[in-house]
Amino acid sequence: MAAVIISGKDLSAQIREELKGRVARLKEKGVTPGLGVVLVGEDPASVSYVTAKAKGSEEIGMFEQTINLPASTAEAEILATVDRLNRDPKFNGILVQLPLPKGVSADKVIAFISPEKDVDGFHPINVGRLLRGEPCPLPCTPYGVVEMLTRAGHSPEGKHVVVCGRSNIVGKPLAALLIQKKKGANATVTVCHTGTKDLRSFTLQADILVAAMGAPKAITADMVREGCVVIDVGVNRVPDPAAAKGFRLVGDCDFEAIKEKAAAITPVPGGVGPMTVTMLLKNTVEAAERLAGISG
Numbered sequence: 434m435a436a437v438i439i440s441g442k443d444l445s446a447q448i449r450e451e452l453k454g455r456v457a458r459l460k461e462k463g464v465t466p467g468l469g470v471v472l473v474g475e476d477p478a479s480v481s482y483v484t485a486k487a488k489g490s491e492e493i494g495m496f497e498q499t500i501n502l503p504a505s506t507a508e509a510e511i512l513a514t515v516d517r518l519n520r521d522p523k524f525n526g527i528l529v530q531l532p533l534p535k536g537v538s539a540d541k542v543i544a545f546i547s548p549e550k551d552v553d554g555f556h557p558i559n560v561g562r563l564l565r566g567e568p569c570p571l572p573c574t575p576y577g578v579v580e581m582l583t584r585a586g587h588s589p590e591g592k593h594v595v596v597c598g599r600s601n602i603v604g605k606p607l608a609a610l611l612i613q614k615k616k617g618a619n620a621t622v623t624v625c626h627t628g629t630k631d632l633r634s635f636t637l638q639a640d641i642l643v644a645a646m647g648a649p650k651a652i653t654a655d656m657v658r659e660g661c662v663v664i665d666v667g668v669n670r671v672p673d674p675a676a677a678k679g680f681r682l683v684g685d686c687d688f689e690a691i692k693e694k695a696a697a698i699t700p701v702p703g704g705v706g707p708m709t710v711t712m713l714l715k716n717t718v719e720a721a722e723r724l725a726g727i728s729g
């Protein structure tokens with residue numbers, strides 16, 4: 434039987450409706466949640482991500498300001514911009530769009546963001562809080578993956594989740610989130626990477642398989658067991674002369690073949706991507722609620 438397609442677009446729309454209500458409640462108390470975005474340079478993918486974040490903020494009634502800096506901006510000036518946003522009470526959330534130009538330390542810039550305004554959840558203090566199971570802004574892509582699973586009726590609780598990829602922004606924080614002894618988590622987690630011998634022997638054991646590798650069609654149908662739930666985080670540009678831009682976006686999974694075997698699968702585009710943006714909005718609204726002493 435063909436898999437159910439888990440639409441990140443539809444789930445995002447549902448969550449954004451909920452957020453609209455929460456923003457309206459905050460506004461009644463005189464608080465407008467604010468997101469400050471720092472964009473350095475004009476990398477086309479970064480510009481499109483930042484545009485989606487600005488549009489999403491507007492859609493739910495939040496205040497958003499993007500600070501565009503030229504690619505030649507010195508690290509000290511980027512740090513000064515972050516410092517200004519840290520101090521400005523208009524901003525509940527700060528996001529520095531990655532990657533940053535060569536010569537600028539992303540680690541240093543991220544560590545400079547106030548942990549309470551770190552809506553990407555990348556600050557080392559928040560990474561520690563996540564691992565320890567303490568309240569913190571959850572990294573947006575892992576948060577989006579867990580929300581998707583839960584809302585689509587595939588709670589990871591008690592399941593074997595195999596995560597392919599161990600980056601600091603997806604694989605590692607997702608594993609940290611899923612192993613917590615908490616509702617919506619409490620999974621058994623295996624993390625695979627390029628050092629894994631015989632990847633297929635692990636992916637075949639997955640109740641839930643998450644691909645976050647950045648490698649088109651790295652997960653093929655023979656690597657997925659019947660009835661598995663497959664979350665494709667990958668976003669890869671592949672040349673396509675028929676497409677207006679000369680490329681199209683594909684995930685890390687062989688979608689067409691896997692959908693004949695899996696119980697459910699996320700598409701690319703329209704899967705994890707929209708959820709990531711929506712979780713950023715959610716983190717910003719939650720930061721504003723914390724400050725206003727309101728619980729969501």
Ligand SMILES: NC(=O)c1ccc[n+]([C@@H]2O[C@H](COP(=O)([O-])OP(=O)(O)OC[C@H]3O[C@@H](n4cnc5c(N)ncnc54)[C@H](OP(=O)(O)O)[C@@H]3O)[C@@H](O)[C@H]2O)c1
Binds near residue numbers: 574601603648669705
């Ligand atoms: N949809 C979204 O919102 C969203 C958000 C973030 C990222 N992404 C996409 O997700 C993908 C992953 O992003 P990332 O930032 O995590 O990438 P990354 O930093 O390049 O990490 C990729 C990870 O996958 C592992 N890997 C790569 N090829 C592999 C293979 N053939 N077998 C086993 N492991 C393999 C790497 O292993 P090693 O550690 O051993 O090198 C690494 O841990 C990218 O396509 C990215 O564009 C999407």
